[in-house]
Amino acid sequence: MTKKRVKNINFRLKPHALMVSVPVSISSKQTVQAIAYRVPWAIANHPQVLERYKRKNSALAEPTADTPLLLWGVTQSLTLTHDEKVAYYRQQLNEVMPSLFDKWQPVVGAYANEMRLKKMHTRWGSCNTRARRIWLSVYLPAYPVECTEYVIVHELCHLHHPNHSRAFWQTVEAAMPDYKRWHDMLAGKTGKLD
Template sequence: MNLSGLYQAFAKAGIRLSITKKCVKNINFCMKLGECHVSVPTFASEEVIILAIYARLSWAKQANERLCQVHAQPQRRLLTLWGEPHDLPDDDTEVLNIYRQHLSAKIPMLQSKWQPIVGQSAHTVRLRKMKTRWGTCHLGDRRIWLSVYLAAYPYECTEYVFMHELCHLIHANHGADFWSEVKKAMPDYQRWHGLLKGRA
């Protein structure tokens, strides 16, 4: 068998063979879906290469079959509630409804705990489907909006965002005085801030 015949043998098995000469001591195989990548030593003769690779044809077929089975299985999304994996439905609308229910139940607890700590009160706290920010504060009517997606993260993240928005009732911007208020209310806020940063 020559190299052409070797490539044909793999092609009949539905596998694209790729052979690359490298500065390696041994012949190394790497299987991907529908592909077999082989690294061979630069000093190896064509005869040695052909015999070694053809001997692995059966292995390559079995490995490719396993890869096909894995890729054929539907990939279930990892969904979390309060930072823990849960068996939530695949339907986005249903997931958001669950998040909304859980967050709504927490609002009275958030207000009773954090409003005395910050020394400010929100007239209303509402939930919104927000992907670009975790919360907002409307100073005029003292209304705080929280993203429903917060329910996917540890509860402390929701506490941080609510406390953060309350502090905006003292300082509207994100200046040094604002962050001083945040740290005073929640000394470990950076842990939860960091967890959410870049995820919105």
């Protein structure tokens, strides 16, 4: 539990913790009552949060040498070590990234100053809104190219909204109406890719 300059008591259920942000003005008694009220909710929703966490971690896990090489969602006949796969994915992404940003920046109405690739294990992309720098995961070429396009759109939309507010998701949907399909695929909700 942390005391913050917030208006309401906020709960965030993590795989192994219930995070609570409490306004500075709230008393200890009110805090205890609010937490006691939310514990049943946390217990009821914990299995779903844990499953989502496991799915996300398995989707972002480094591919091993014995896993099939996927390129843009299609199984390839190449057999590569992990390091070779990362280099291959980096090369493939470097080739398409400029044209994908050229395609989506005018649609979103936001322009990045810099685009880079990174071996990210917990996310598919990130955005530094101040520097207007977007990072993409080198593992994206394992999925259909539309997944990479979705991540680009998602990160570009953060240049308009540096959060995941309703306005942010409306901006994503306005730019890419079918974004949920690609979002869900990256989140592991649509099953195995082939």
